[in-house]
Structures are given as structure tokens and as C-alpha cells.
Amino acid sequence: MSRKWKVYLRATLIAAEMTLRQNVMDGFIIFTVLIQPLLIALLALWMLKAEGGEQVIFIVVGSGMTGLWSSLLFISGNSITSERWTGTLEMLVGQPTPVPVIVFGKNLANVCQSLGSMVVAYLLSAVIFGYELQIAQPLLFLISLLLGIIAFVTFGLIIAPVFVMNPAVQGWQNAMEFPVYILSGFLFPIALLPDWTTPLSYILAPYWAARALHGTSSGGASFGEVLFSWAMLLLFSAFYAGISAFLFRKMLHKTRVDATLGFQ
Amino acid sequence: MRRLAENLRIFFQGALLSYVALFAWLRPVTYMASKVIMPLNQLLFFTFLGISATGRDSASFYVIGNAMQIAAINGIYGVTFSVGGERWAGTLPYLFGAPANRMSVFLGRAFFHVLDGMLGVVLAFTWGVVLLSLDLAQSDPLALGLTILITTLSTSGLGLLMGCLSLITRNIMFVNNTVYFLLLVFSGANIPLASLPSGVRAFSMSLPLTRGIAAARAIIAGKGLQEVVGLLMGELAIGLCYALVGYTLFRRFEFQAKRRGTLEVF
């Protein structure tokens, strides 16, 4: 049994490696992962300049999260569909490693890559603007980051098969980008929004990730609050992982019945 | 006279066709999403961001800035693809080879996108009034309409230039998106020009949209048409400059391509 997991782990890592190798040459991906979050950070930094230095870490983390979400939506969301476009989907379905393992590896690469944008935003504000950046609770922040990554990657495992099965849904990708920025409180507190939107925020995993990350980097969150956010992240991750197994099975069956594995 | 009629016919035909071709692949639902939902999203996001920084009273500053910036969507994405789209459809050689008046063809590409862009801005303003309590009571509707028209025209001029650039690079989406966000940052849509360093401000003034936004803000605050005429003229002039540069590039490409016989491989 353990040999199987070792083999799957190797497959995951190599899927991640190949994804990274291909991504660095794709302009659209470079934009989504690096440039857009950076420009948002720049914009936000200027707009919130009056507030002073403490806000900066909030903006860095917040704009990093916008990069994470956009990357998840456009890149991870298309992880299976893009294989179809390049004509490699048939290869991937016909080989022995389960497709979810490969998609997981791809998502992992994308998430880590867009975390890079958080780092660059950090450096940008430190170097260009001369702000001093302090993370209030580094260890808790790191754990929040890890749990956030898991939640995002598992969410990616849901949208990828859904987008493949239902191409119309892809049209809504653009429509899903900014609303999550808004409802998750990446760059401003959701207190600004009308009350009726709050339940919507609660059902979004990115909201809980933002709460944990902002709480532990800017400070101001009690340990209890952080713990609760972690619990929500774990809950969501488990839920996503659970239904993703079902969705993949459904997708793999449907595409083989409908003969939609090939280039459309 | 016949020549003029002929040119007009080419203009409209090409314009309509390129517009339809661009959106032919879109389902109505997706088109709705991009025309209605996306601008709304952007509007909401940046307005809330702005409010969190400078307080609820400043909302209209951001609403106007972002609503006007919607014109840029059509200018950049719509027009760029109309021109660049020829390359991907492989129809560029036929375009170059046709005896039609270049200018008619070229400008025709932008025509319907200008209309489309204006519609987008008007929709954005509507959202602003309905959701974000934008107060248009003191604005001269004609002046505002003119401002929207001129701004859309000038961003289309930029679009024409970018369309030509898209003929030489494969990573055009990268350029498109970057320019779109640069406009968001530097046109005064979200950051008052006064608070930018003077060097950067000079850059802002060389962009389309900047004067248009300033004019719109002035009109909504109650100023009359004659007070913003200077800004509007400037906006139009900038747009024209970009369009002219684009046109020059277009002709140069054509000349080069014919000379080197590399029509297919840009």
C-alpha cells in the first residue's frame, strides 16, 4: 500500500514541477499571478497612504490573497480544460495515475506560485515605499497560511471538474473574481458591506483564510478567533475533498460517454 | 461622391462584421455577464476600497472614476481584438490585400466598440446611482453625455494602437491586462492626481481617460460645459494621437509584410 502512495506523491510533485515549468512561459499566467496583484497592491497602498504604516502589512497580505484567488479561478479552474485545449487530456485519462492526483499537483504549483506574488508585494512595499513590515504573530501566520493553502487547493479540485463538465460555467469565471475579493474582506473589512451579505461571506473559505491571515499578521485577533477560523478552514477543506472525489468520478465517466476528451 | 459612399459602406460593413465576429462565440448570458456584472464588480470593489481609506463621503469620487474607466474595457479589449483578431483568424493578409481605403477599414473596427463602450459607462453610472447613492442632480446631461462619448472615443484610439501591437506579440493578453490596470492606477480613477508625484502626474496626463474623468467629476459637481471644454478637447486630441500612431504602425506593418513576404508570420 505504501508503494502506491509513494508513487502518487512522486506523480503529484512532477505534475507540480511540469506546471511551473510551463507557467513561467505563459504571459497570461505571469500577469494573473504577478502583475495584477502587484498593481492592486500599488493602488491600495496609494489609496490607503493616509492611514499610515500599520496598514501596509494588511495590504500586502490582502493583495496577495487577491492573487491567490484569481490564480485559483482562472488557472486551477482551467487545469483540466487546458489539457483538453492542448490535446493532452486523453493521455492523462488513459494512464494509471488517478486524474485527481495530477490536478492536485497542478493546483499546488499554482498556489505556491501565486504566493510568490505576496512575497513580491512585501518586498515592493518594504523597498520602494520604505515601510517597515512586521508580522504580528509569525508562527500563527504560517499555520494560517498552510491551512489556507490546503483550503484553496481542495477548492480547486472542485471547480476543475465542474468547469470541464459544464463549459457554460466558465463564462462566469470573470464574474466570480471581484465578488470574492469583496465578500471575503481581502482589502477592506466586510463591516463596510450591507448586513445581508454577511452570511454570504461566511460560506466562503477565502473569507476564513483572510480572517486568519489578517488577524495574525496585522494583529488584533484573539487566539480563540484564530482557532475558530482554522476550524472553519479545515471543515471546508474536508468538505471540498469529499465532494471532489464524487465530482471527478462523475466527470471521468461523463466525458468518456460523451466523447468530449478530445479537442473540441 | 460615389467614392465617399463606397468608403462609408466599407466602414459600416467592416465595423458591424468585426463586432459580430468578435461576439459570435459568446452566448448571450456570457455577454450579459461581461457587460453588466463585471463593471459592477469593479465598481463595487474599488468604491468600497476607497471608502475604507477616505470615508463614506468620498464614495462619489470613486464611483465616477471607475464608471468612466469602464470605457477603457471596450477600448482595450474590444478594439484590440477587432484588429488583432484578424491575425488569429488569418484574415489579415486579405485585409492588407484589399483595395479598400485603409482608413475606413481601420476606423470601422472601432466604431461599434465606441457605441458598446458608451453603453457600458451609462450602465455603470446607473449602478452608481442605484446602489452607491451617486447624485447626478446637478449635472448637465448633455455635457455628461459628451464627456462619455469623447472619453470612449479616446480610449478606442488607444485600443487601435494596442490592436496593432497585438500583431507582433503572442502575449497580447498580458499587455491588455497590464494597460487596463495601469489606467486604473494612473488615470485618477482611484487616486487623486494631486497626490501623485509630479513625474508620475505627467505620465497620467499622457494617458487617455485622465482628462475625461476630471471633466466628469467637474460636471457632476455642477460645473457647466464651457468650464470643461479644455479638458474635453485635450482628451480628444490624446485619443487622436494614439489612433494616428496606431494607423501609422498599421500601414508600416503592411508595407513591411508585403516587402518581406512575411504576411503570415508576424
Next chain:
Amino acid sequence: MNAIEVRDLRRVYRATIGVVRRKIKEVVAVDGIRFDVRPGELFGLLGPNGAGKTTTVKMLTTLLIPTGGTARILGHDVVKEASAIRPRIGFIFGGERGLYWRLSGVDNLRYFASLYHVDPDTTRKRIPYLLDLVGLADRGQEKVEGYSRGMKQRLHIARTLLHDPEVLFLDEPTMGLDPVGARELRQVIRNLQSEAKTILLTTHYMFEADALCDRIAVINHGRLVALDTPVALKKLVSDLSVIEIEVFGIQEQALERVRSLDFVDTVAVEDLDQKQSLRVHSAAGSEAIPPLLEALDGVRMGKVVVREPTLEDAYVRLVGGNV
């Protein structure tokens, strides 16, 4: 145990036509075919374009679910036990796609080796060996987007051999290759067979099937019309002669006249640049020539040859003249 067992395999495609008034059109691509392939055999699936060859292979390689019937690869059902089959087979659909063009040839191979559970040590040794085998030894580090079509095809072969599969499915492997490249590839395929691999090859080139295969199944319009060794298939037409007439621009009317002659078995027309080659199968042999020439009155003609039938003619007869 047979390597491949196919029973009443059926595949129907549904397409919706029209936007406002939608109609469902059903196309039967594979209509109840049946055959067995023995271990170590080089089996050919031969048929014109659109006959159902690729659809059949996709079903056998677990990429398509059959609408009816069953198939077993190495004893495992293709639908219910797909995961048992996948590690033991390799397949090529060829063409320009199926490779990551932003990655190098070596990286592509590394990726697939890992997906096929080949351990790192074996991978390290096997990749250079396979690249050498297919003649890509010095081009391995280049990105696939710079490869010619022939090179991509050869990389596909290397990819499919990485995990040393027992059964290989090659779908039109030499299509699009220049004659030299195609010949080299056929040699590679012959060598593979000597390694006791079972190979199912699809092609629409008769001479290729004749040259390589132990047995050939001829498929047309989704149905199997013949299944035998090349020698036996040739016997199908041994009672016929072939009258080959060079014609310049023959019209449908003249063809109809020829077809309606009662001693004519099959008629095929092949386009050769400025002219066509009209091939008439008939038991009447050279006696058929005068009535034929009469039927072709008004058509400009060149050479007239009577010859023994080849396997190609057997194929033409089997597919009713529509190659």
C-alpha cells in the same frame, strides 16, 4: 488467454443539430464488431477514413465508453476494470497533439514515466535508450514546439514504450510522415513485435497492413467486412482480374455505365494529378475490354492494362470501391 477480445462492440454518437429547433442526430460509428487478438500478434485494423477505426481503438484504450457490447484487454473489461488495464497498455493517436509543447522532449518523457509509475532509476536509463531508438537522441532537450511532425510522432513512440507495456495500440502511426520517416517507423514497429509485444495497428494504407500485419481486419462503416491473414485475403480476389485504364477526366455518367455492366464486380477510381486510374475488377479478364471501351466512349483514355489482383484490390473490393 487472448490479449484483446472484442464482442459485439458498438458505439453511437449523438449530436444535436440546430439552435432553435433542436434535433438529435445519431451516428453509428462502430456497429457490432467482433474479433480476437492473440498475444504477440501484430494485428491490423484497416479501413477508409471514417470507418470507425479510431473509435474502436479509443474504446479499447478505455478512453471511450461503448454504447453496447464488451471488450476485454488481457482479461480485464475495458469499462469495469479500466484501472487494471491502463498500466499494461500503451497508445498513440499521433498527430500534432498529445505532447506538452512548452516542455522539452526529455521533460515530456520524464512526466509520463512518472505517471506510469516507472521508478526514477529505470527512467533515467530508459529515456536516453528510447530517444536513441526513435532517432531523437540529440534533440531531446529542445522544446517540443520546435519539433517537426515526424519528430513528434517519434517522441510519441518513445513515450508509449516508457513503461514497457504488453499491448500497444498504434492509430495511423505513419500518417503525415514522409516516405523515409514512415519506412523507419515501420521498422521500429517490426522490432517491437519481436519483443513479444501485442500490437494493434490501424491504418488506411493497404501496403502497410500487408507489410506488417499477421492478420488484418477490414472495417467499413463501422462493420467488420473481413478478417484474415494477408495471404488469405488475396485469395478473395484471385478469381478476378483487374483492368486498369488511365482516363482523363471521367464523368459520373460514364462510371455508371461501367458499373452497370454485368461482368463488372467492383469499380474504383484513383486520382493521380492530371488523370485518374480506373480499376475494374472482373472475372472476364481481357474479354471485358471491348465492352468496357464501348461504355467509356467519349472519355479520353491512355494506357489499358490487365493484371493480377493485389491485396490492395482485395481491400477495394471489400470496401465496395470507396477507398
